Amino acid sequence: MTSSTTPKSVSIIGASVGGLTLGLALKKYGIQPRFFELRNPDQDLGGAMSLTPNSLRVLESIGAYSRLKPQGFDCTAFTFMTEPEHEITGELYFGQKDVYGYDCLRVTRKVIIRELTEMVKEAGLDIHYGKKFTKIVHEDANGVEFEFADGTREKDEMLVGADGIHSKVRSSVFPDIHPHYSGVLGLTYCFPRANWQHLEETFPLPCSLRGKQGSWIITPQTEGGQEIFVGRQLKYEQEDRSGWDALLKNKQAMIDMIQRDPDDWSPLMQAAQAQVSTPDAHFLNVWPFYTLKMERWHSSTGRVVVIGDAAHAIPPSAGQGANQAFESSYSLAMLLANLNGKVNLPDALMAWEAYRMERLDDVIRLTNRVMTLRMTEEERASMPEEMRWELDGTDAGKSQLGWLFLADIDRDVRNLVKTLG
Numbered sequence: 001m002t003s004s005t006t007p008k009s010v011s012i013i014g015a016s017v018g019g020l021t022l023g024l025a026l027k028k029y030g031i032q033p034r035f036f037e038l039r040n041p042d043q044d045l046g047g048a049m050s051l052t053p054n055s056l057r058v059l060e061s062i063g064a065y066s067r068l069k070p071q072g073f074d075c076t077a078f079t080f081m082t083e084p085e086h087e088i089t090g091e092l093y094f095g096q097k098d099v100y101g102y103d104c105l106r107v108t109r110k111v112i113i114r115e116l117t118e119m120v121k122e123a124g125l126d127i128h129y130g131k132k133f134t135k136i137v138h139e140d141a142n143g144v145e146f147e148f149a150d151g152t153r154e155k156d157e158m159l160v161g162a163d164g165i166h167s168k169v170r171s172s173v174f175p176d177i178h179p180h181y182s183g184v185l186g187l188t189y190c191f192p193r194a195n196w197q198h199l200e201e202t203f204p205l206p207c208s209l210r211g212k213q214g215s216w217i218i219t220p221q222t223e224g225g226q227e228i229f230v231g232r233q234l235k236y237e238q239e240d241r242s243g244w245d246a247l248l249k250n251k252q253a254m255i256d257m258i259q260r261d262p263d264d265w266s267p268l269m270q271a272a273q274a275q276v277s278t279p280d281a282h283f284l285n286v287w288p289f290y291t292l293k294m295e296r297w298h299s300s301t302g303r304v305v306v307i308g309d310a311a312h313a314i315p316p317s318a319g320q321g322a323n324q325a326f327e328s329s330y331s332l333a334m335l336l337a338n339l340n341g342k343v344n345l346p347d348a349l350m351a352w353e354a355y356r357m358e359r360l361d362d363v364i365r366l367t368n369r370v371m372t373l374r375m376t377e378e379e380r381a382s383m384p385e386e387m388r389w390e391l392d393g394t395d396a397g398k399s400q401l402g403w404l405f406l407a408d409i410d411r412d413v414r415n416l417v418k419t420l421g
Contacts, residue, residue: 004302004345006337007031007157011146013133013169017049017109018308018325019162020116024062025333027123034156036131036148038163041117046283047188048108048221048229050075050319053100053405055326061410062330067115072107073225079204080373083211084266088204092370093401094319100405106206106221106229133161133168136304141345144303158336159304162329165290166241167310173299179290179313184371185236186287186316187258191275193220193228198271208374213264215374218272230272231287232258233317233374239288248286255284289315289371291364297353302345307332312360317371320363320404327409328356334413343420351416362403 010026012019015037023033039045051059051072059065077091095104120127132149136159139145144159161169165179193199206219217231234257239247247253255277262270275281292313298305308325315321335352339345372383 004339004343004348005341006339009034009156010158010160010336011036011154011156012160012162014162014164014308014310015113015117015120015127015129016045016162016164017112017116017322018329019160020113020120021058021062021326022160022162022307022329022333023125024064024116024119024123025058025330026336027125028062029333029337031333031336033125035120035125035127036133036154037127037129038132040129041127044110045113046109046285048106048190049112049322050094050219051105051107051326052094052319052323053102053104054407055323056095056102056105058326058330058409062119064115064119067119068107068112069105071111071115071223072105073220073222074103074105075206075219076103078219079207081204081207081209083209083216083269086209086266086268089210095405100402102405106219106225108222133163133172136169136172136299139299139301139303141301141303144301157303160332161304161306161310162308162325163310165292165309165313167306169304170306170310173304173306174294177292177294179292181238182289182291182315183235183238184233184289184315186231186233186289187254187285188229188231188287189258189276189281189284190221190227190229191278191281193226195275195278195280196228196271198268199228203268209269210374210376211264211269212376213261214376216269216272217374228272228275230275233371235379236288244286244288251284254286287316289317291315296350298346298349300346302349305332305349312356314360314364314367315371317374318363318367318369320367324360324363327359327407331356331409331413334410335416338413338417340417340421348420351420352413355412355416359407366401366404 009032012023012033012035015035026033076096077093079091080089095102097103134147134149137145137147143157145155147153161167209216214234219229221227221229258276259273290313297311307328
């Protein structure tokens, strides 16, 4: 394999959070990205993200943070409580300006995609909508040719799949690798905060409430926290994709699952359960918790790479899925910008992947521990000892997540490049 220099252009499949961030970071380093997206630009996938300091630093460096901050809800700690007693068992800090440089920002996916898309357009870059990627036609040390469902073909120096958990780019390169369902399902919905009469101003939000029948996650979001997001975590038998789609379309079945046991909860949670069937409730969603672990994220030539959920899906328990997609996108752009002709592309990608995978192992460990915090006592008892995490007092986590939130990606990638060079 010949040595590799920085590509002049890169094609990105998927114009969502990870793909748009990658493109903006590439443009910052003088590499021309272009985007191909299956969905139309007006489609709202719903949901929101808790952006933690590690990804907010990335967003600041590409100029997006100042645009997002006024449209989200700032918070610091997640309070863990018992249900129905509301006894506080601990706090886990997902941001803290004086410790990590940023508070956590809870902002809708729609706002993030809209602002990043605007920035892409302002940079004079093209997003081709309605393009369904189907396959890699040919790749070699010089580039890659790929095809869409409409029969059109494109060529570029590199192709990056940022097309989600059921990635077509991944299955084109790694047909035998599939995401693994964890056996846990999230059901989520939103409603106006003003509608929740039982909520007292002093009640600690965001919070996680654990009772005999599982857990609830409650967090304000949007500007000023005017909207309440509610999620219910429960054990659920696996469905295939068509099964999940059928459940998603069966609104009443989802409402019934959310409201199935009102007598087991406090009046506060009963009121929240009741909100899901009101006219103001929206973004009712099914979220199967998948994991995906791969030995590498690039093709043999290095000309095709997958990132984000396409490469490393993480359950949402610790809120790091999207945050890690931001990290992967930004660090990949920086790596490509610093290729100097002294090292071949697969070797450079392998070193980058080793760095990212080591970090992701720690993130997955944290995610699993937070997931067990939300399990019933019976479920927790069946978990290995090291997974039965307890938060140490009410101040836990104020600085214990420095390894996650204070990461200096610029320094890490510079050191990586130095080692390669």
